[in-house]
Amino acid sequence: MNTRLKALCAGLALLPAIATAGLPAYSPVTDARLTKPEAGNWLMYRGNYEGWGYSALKQINTQNVGKLVPAWSYATGMTEGHQAPPIVNNGYMYVSTPNNQVIALEASTGKELWRYKKTIPDELMQLHPTNRGVALYGDKLYLATTDAFLVALDAATGKELWKVAVADWKKGYYMTLAPLAAKGKIMVGSSGGELGIRGFVAAFDAETGKEAWRTYTIAGPGEAGSETWPGETYKTGGGSVWITGTYDSQTNLAFWGVGNAGPWMPDTRPGDNLYANSTIALDVDTGKLKGHHQYHWNDAWDWDEVSAPLLIDLDYKGKKIKSLVHAGRNGYLWLLERTKDKVNYVDAWPYVTQNVFTSLDPKTGRPTYDAKRIPGTGKTTNFCPSLWGGKDWPPEAYNPGTGLLYIPANNNLCSELTGEPVKYKAGSLYIGVALDNILTNVRMTEKSRKHIGEIQAWDLKTGKQVWTHTYPEMNWGPLMTTAGNLVFGGGTNDRMFRALDAKSGKVLWETPTPSGVTGVPSTFEVNGEQYVAVQSGWGVDAQRMQGAFDAVLEHKTVVPQGGTIHVFKLQK
């Protein structure tokens, strides 16, 4: 090796050290830290295992939030849905973007430390070009990719340590969720409910990537619930898992939301179709199914129930409950009880206009349907809420200080679907509703012409709605709440990112961003200063709903695409 080459190699070897010069050494993420995360960090998708989207930081509060100003911003260079929360660990920030990329930055300055890209195969069809974040565990970072790989990177340098194929993308499996890390395992699920997949949650050894277990969300032969799937329908029954599970460290159970049964028309698979449209409780050591609750049986409305329930210990109407709370895509707000080996129904009620359920069984919560509102092959059916539901994937937030649950809802919106016969072909769409019908499915009502998007605040002790903030059109904004008595969120087609008073719902601060905000917000502290972070980058289903609105409304709305990371702090 000649001298110049030697010098170059030496220089390259020093690169990571130089890039992180202003930062402390990377602090490994332990089970203890994940179970009780420090207020100054945002270590996972929703900030804590319970799925609250809550931070105990309160330097930024109702008194001073009006003085929020940009600390820095950073263009990702990508288009489409930028939905991942900026994950922060002692000054290191990690942001995932569409197209299998992770950007590591110095959290207080926005200086890039490294960037990882995994090439997407040429033939892959990206139905949902997005990624919802990374997981941190030990000294590694984990990314679930669009081509259905789980990748482990060195969190300090970005070096790829291993990658494993979780499923076959050629058969319609793809991943968009942030992995869940607990007890030495990295857990993921797969999207592909519109492509005839059989959903699952799978766990991999955090160190080696070796698969530890895989539990199918669609019961197959020999499994409890298999009797709810006629013939071979379980093989293509959907039940995708595309939102991170929540985790109870005391019982070692992870709670996952399961997507809708496929294809869409219920007469193609008569039966309850377990465990589609359910929450399932899985033992993290073994993957064993310990309990479940099916929110609605034999789905006909594309009501994925993929959002994992929030774990909240509360006094509900005078009774102490270790609860699971879920604002369903089916338009009902569900209150369940979790035990070490069971999920029990407690109560549920509609939080948006819902005309499908006629009643719920008071003991089990099983709904009875209005037959006129059940779509089927060869018939046209109108129903509310729309196929995007009362709340789609954007997560709710819970604030233990106010005791309120905040829901990013779409109210007053209905859909019309016509079912048609469909045949399965590996890797192709398997829906049973014509695409032009899906693209124009929304039906406006007198009420929806006045307003659709909402942020709702519910008192979980009483089951009463405390306040509602409304928007003229959609709300696709994930929520975050803080001990500063604030609720943060975007989600509207006017590109705004806002802070609301958590007690009253009053908008205290807002700022337009370059694109629309469908990113999960996060907050963190560096050197005693609090920051609020979020990605702007409209795309995927928010864009699709906009397309459907443009098709039925007189006016059209342009929301430009292009991702940016935004970090705000108080003006000094």
Next chain:
Amino acid sequence: MKNIPCPACTDATPETVSSPDRRKALKSTSALLLCSGLGLARQVLADDAANSHPKVGDQLARADSEGRPAAMHSAEILPNARPVPAFPLDPASGAMRDGSRLNKVILIRVAPQDLHPDVQPYAAGGVLAYSSVCTHQGCEISEWVPKDQTLMCYCHFSKFSPGRAGEVMAGPAPRTLPLLPLKEVDGVLVVAGPFTARPGVAKSA
């Protein structure tokens, strides 16, 4: 050296293995190395009719063909209708070249007055074949919008004009839809040349 795309090798890259089995991965890696380094494996793989690119003289068969695929006639493609998905058909072996999505085309009939002179040489009796893979995120282009006479991708609403050489009329797609030149031989649709551009998504940085 010019970078020759090697889609026939796609099946052999480590990215497509469905299990993390080490031996399999090693094998595929070797195939990939051979593929990019020597061009020898490429030749071998390209002999597989299903996986090779469309060839001049290929016929076309409906993508949803059952049993033995039949050569399509231009008269089957009706005006102002949803595009018909098809794959090239090797007339010698009778095999469809359906090993890669990037070989898939959609057939559409364009009225003579709407056909731009630049596109005419690519049409066979008013029928055009476009890549069915959207240049935005690789979704299937399956919809016909009669109102503005465009082909639309349902994923993100990109619209392309078939009469204007696949030009992007709306939506996020960054480039035109590649055309597969056609000619008509006794009423049968026949491939007359390679795709005008590489089908599929333009990779972002």
